[in-house]
Amino acid sequence: MTNAYDQAHQLARVLAKSPEYVEYKKAKEKLEANGENKKLVADLRAKQMELQKAVILGQKVDEAKKKQLEKMQQIIVTNPAIAEFFQTEFRFNKMMLDVQKIIGEAVGLQFP
Numbered sequence: 001m002t003n004a005y006d007q008a009h010q011l012a013r014v015l016a017k018s019p020e021y022v023e024y025k026k027a028k029e030k031l032e033a034n035g036e037n038k039k040l041v042a043d044l045r046a047k048q049m050e051l052q053k054a055v056i057l058g059q060k061v062d063e064a065k066k067k068q069l070e071k072m073q074q075i076i077v078t079n080p081a082i083a084e085f086f087q088t089e090f091r092f093n094k095m096m097l098d099v100q101k102i103i104g105e106a107v108g109l110q111f112p
Helices: 004-017 019-033 035-056 063-076 080-106
Strands: none
Touching: 004 019, 004 080, 019 035, 019 080, 035 063, 035 080
16 A cells, blocks of 8 residues: 555656646746847736735735736737746646546545
């Protein structure tokens, strides 16, 4: 009989070979090879986090910053390498959330 840790390691190996992860890894490497694209994504994420933090803390969201973020998002997604990165990242994250939900349900945890 195998233990949960052995099964977790086996699952990790399967996930690492999944098309979702392989495509995400390639897109991430491609993104990181271009310093400008990497910086654009980092800046976008920093601005997203700043706005999310304000919402979570119940602070007033700066409309100018919100519009700036929206404009930045529109510009960034027209970049094929960045768009590919976000698409593959989304698919990989969805798969990971699905796996987490399956495991959680099996042990009686409730995930929204």
